[in-house]
Amino acid sequence: MSSLQPTPNREAEIWARLMRAQTTQLSREAAEFLLSVNLDEDDRRRMLYLAERSEAGSLTPEEEAEFDSYLHVGNFLAIMQSKASIALGKKAPPIRNL
Secondary structure: OOOOOOOOOOHHHHHHHHHHHOOOOOOHHHHHHHHHOOOOHHHHHHHHHHHHHHHOOOOOHHHHHHHHHHHHHHHHHHHHHHHHHHHOOOOOOOOOOO
């Protein structure tokens, strides 16, 4: 029996694997759209608030789950935007805070 614990299959991680497995290139329109996607200001503020509370070690369990969701969505978006950049023949964008 292996001592390694499998990583939980969260929705964003499953989507990310699905997108990595695709072999067809994105259309120009789809790639440009993906590169334009970003959180609105309210979500940005909420994510930064949760990040500060996380660093302070003061997140409630509900806030921790919410913050994890922001991180998973951000990781998925970063993968999709990297694929979009490649499809457009551009250098991949730097990873940024949503």
